[in-house]
Amino acid sequence: xxxxxxxxxxxxxxxxxxxxxxxRDEVVRELVERARxxxxxxxxxxxxxxxxxxxxx
Amino acid sequence: MTSAxxxxxxxxxxxxxxxxxxxxxxxxxxxxxxxxxxxxxRGDNGWRQRPKFMSPLVAEAVAELIHSHCxxxxxxxxxxxxxxxxxxxxxxxxxxxxxxxxLKKCTSARLVFLLQxxxxxxxxxxxxxxxxxxxxxxxxxxxxxxxxxxxRVYSNGNGSTQDLLDRIAQLRIVTPLFEKQLSGxxxxxxxxxxxxxxxxxxxxxxxxxxxxxxxxxxYVNLPANWNGPTEYGRxxxxxxxxxxxxxxxxxxIRRFELMMLGLLGQPPQLDSLGGDIxxxxxxxxxxxxxxxxxxxxxxxxxxxxxxxxxxxxLDTHSEYYSLGRMQTLSKKCTSCEYLSACGGGYLPHRYxxxxxxxxxxxxxxxxxxxxxxxxxxxDTLPASVWA
Numbered sequence: 001x002x003x004x005x006x007x008x009x010x011x012x013x014x015x016x017x018x019x020x021x022x023x024r025d026e027v028v029r030e031l032v033e034r035a036r037x038x039x040x041x042x043x044x045x046x047x048x049x050x051x052x053x054x055x056x057x
Numbered sequence: 058m059t060s061a062x063x064x065x066x067x068x069x070x071x072x073x074x075x076x077x078x079x080x081x082x083x084x085x086x087x088x089x090x091x092x093x094x095x096x097x098x099r100g101d102n103g104w105r106q107r108p109k110f111m112s113p114l115v116a117e118a119v120a121e122l123i124h125s126h127c128x129x130x131x132x133x134x135x136x137x138x139x140x141x142x143x144x145x146x147x148x149x150x151x152x153x154x155x156x157x158x159x160l161k162k163c164t165s166a167r168l169v170f171l172l173q174x175x176x177x178x179x180x181x182x183x184x185x186x187x188x189x190x191x192x193x194x195x196x197x198x199x200x201x202x203x204x205x206x207x208x209r210v211y212s213n214g215n216g217s218t219q220d221l222l223d224r225i226a227q228l229r230i231v232t233p234l235f236e237k238q239l240s241g242x243x244x245x246x247x248x249x250x251x252x253x254x255x256x257x258x259x260x261x262x263x264x265x266x267x268x269x270x271x272x273x274x275x276y277v278n279l280p281a282n283w284n285g286p287t288e289y290g291r292x293x294x295x296x297x298x299x300x301x302x303x304x305x306x307x308x309x310i311r312r313f314e315l316m317m318l319g320l321l322g323q324p325p326q327l328d329s330l331g332g333d334i335x336x337x338x339x340x341x342x343x344x345x346x347x348x349x350x351x352x353x354x355x356x357x358x359x360x361x362x363x364x365x366x367x368x369x370x371l372d373t374h375s376e377y378y379s380l381g382r383m384q385t386l387s388k389k390c391t392s393c394e395y396l397s398a399c400g401g402g403y404l405p406h407r408y409x410x411x412x413x414x415x416x417x418x419x420x421x422x423x424x425x426x427x428x429x430x431x432x433x434x435x436d437t438l439p440a441s442v443w444a
Contacts, residue, residue, distance in 0.1 A: 009320055009397060010434055010442040019439040026304040028437045031314060035321035047327035048078065048337060049403060050350065051138050051173040052195025052241040052268060052311070 012036055075130045076371040079123065080339040080350060083111045083155060084142040089175050089217055092208045092281060093245060095273040095405075096142065101353040101360045107343045110147055115344040116155040118366040120162035126371040127166035135166040138173070139192070140350070145178040149186055156190050173197065173243065175209075176221045184234035193240045196225070200258050204250050222262065229263070241266030241309065248288035252296025260308060268311035269296065271329075271403070271419050273351050277410040279418075290422035294429050301433065316398040316423075317430055331400010334384065335375040340366055348378050355408045389416045395427035 012020065012035060020036070023029040047053055085104045092098055127135055137159060139152075147155075159168060170192040179196075187194060198221060199205035206216025228235040242264045244255070252269075259267055271289060272280040293312075300307050315323075315330050325331035328349060339347045345362035346369055347353075353360040364373055375381070383404065390401040401407065402417025409415050417423060435443075 008443060009322070009394070009431075010438050011444075012321060012438075012442055014444055015439045015441045019441060022439070023437055025301060025433070025437040027301045027307050028317070028433065031317045031321060032438070034314075035318050035323050038318070038323050047311070047315075047332065048080065048138060049270060049327060049329035050080075050140065050243075051171050052243050052266070053138075053171050053193065 074333055074336040075132065076126065076336055076338050076375075077132060077134075078136040078138065078337040079119070079371070080138045080140050080337065081111065081119065081155075082140055082142065082339065082341045082350070083144050083152070084146040085109050085342045086146060087141060087143040087175070088146060088177060088211070089143065090210055090212045092210065093272050095351045095354050099273060099278060099354040100356055103341075103353065103360055103362060104142070107341055107345075107362075109342065110151060111155060111340075111342045113154055113158060115340070115342065115366060116158045117162065118344060119340055120159045122366055122371050123159070123168075124163045124165050127163070132166050134169060135163070136169045136171060138171045140173055143175055143178070144172055145174050145183060149182055152186060156192075160190075171195070171240070175217070176224060177217060179224060179228060179235075181228070181232050181234070184228065184232055184238055187238040188234050192238065194238055195240050195243055196221075197243045197245075198222075198262075198264070199244050199247065200250060200255050204247050208245070208247070225262075241268070241311070243268055243270055245270045245272055246289060246292055248284075248292050250292070252292040252294070253299035255292075256296055256299050256303075256308065256310075264308070266309035266311075269293065271406065271422075273354055273405055274418055275355055275405055275408040275410070276415065276418055277408070278354050278356075286419045286422040289419055290425035293422060293426045297426060297429060297433075313430075316427060317434075319397040319400070320395070320427065320430055320434060322397075325397075325400040329403035330398075331396075331402075334404065335372075335380045338371060338374050346371070346374050348374050348380060349404060351403070351405045352408075354405055383413050385414050387414050387416050389420075393424070395424060395431070398427035398430065399423040 012032060020032050023032060085107045086109055090097060096104055123135055170190055172192050172194040174194055174196055176196040199209055202216055202218040205218045209217050211217055244267055246269050274280040297313055300310055300313055315327050328334050334349045337349060339350045344366040346364040346366060364377060386401045390396055402419060402423055404413055406417040406419055407413045407415045
């Protein structure tokens, strides 16, 4: 049931670069790399549901 | 960033964001009549009263507003999303004229042009225009005709998907510009289709970047054939598991990537996953300035044309519609451990006819997906990140 339990979200800063590079799941590893490369934001929109936009382009 | 900071971020409203993204409804009509469309078939008939196409006069007013707005707020990049109806109904000549006006008058910021189309009018001329003006486009496709054409129909009721697939196949043969200018595809979820088979179909048809959209709806304007959110959760989880199994061959799937990135500490980037809608406005063909277009299915004030490019500026809508207050999350959301994944869901999905301060209509599906993602992260991330 949503909202009934509390779990800790991961903190990537607590892992070494070596540990993160050894993640064996390709999809997760790529996302971890993107998360670590990402800049802190303010939550403003950089995507709109009604248009497909790839920020990397 | 700590987990507490991540959870807080989606509803922080300490900084008033300025508009950085404008949706230009350059064509008010469409050559399709998709059954789920928020413009035509979810209760808002505002399109009937507006001009079919955006005039140069409106485009000039928009251009001047963007120019002065970016100058005033020191904005160096501004997104212009070209939308409709079906934007290609505008025709190449009017399209060029509008983009030329924007580029000529908006010299204070770099303009990024995006466009979403049903693809049925795409041809080499359009693709050359996109390349010339740097327009990146998305195409709407819902999968195999057998199911997709129950929704994606012409006004005579006939399905459109095979026509789209034939057109795309032809364009891929004759020009590299289709792939070069294509950002990806939008696919509205049909819960009767398996998530894995949907991804397989997209890959088989050479779509390597796409998103799965939840049908536009509210608590008082439910999706067609609504049986609750569970079947949407089932679709998403099945799709997510299949996506991961593809490993290095996995396509880009926006919803999965952004929800996972939310769980990994990135702020919300998409309006439907908690991005602040105060930084986006919509301009209709008559020059009216509105809020997030899909909110028109909520009716009332959200479906009226009040503000105008001729009288107001690009931040007026935020205060007029109380967008900060509108985005206040429900208690259930603020206490949810996975808020950083879904951001509370899309605003229209939170509307109960009176307030937006509710969990998403699709909350159980989003929660189940986020929980499933968290299990994946627990299984794959090193132990040190949980310390």
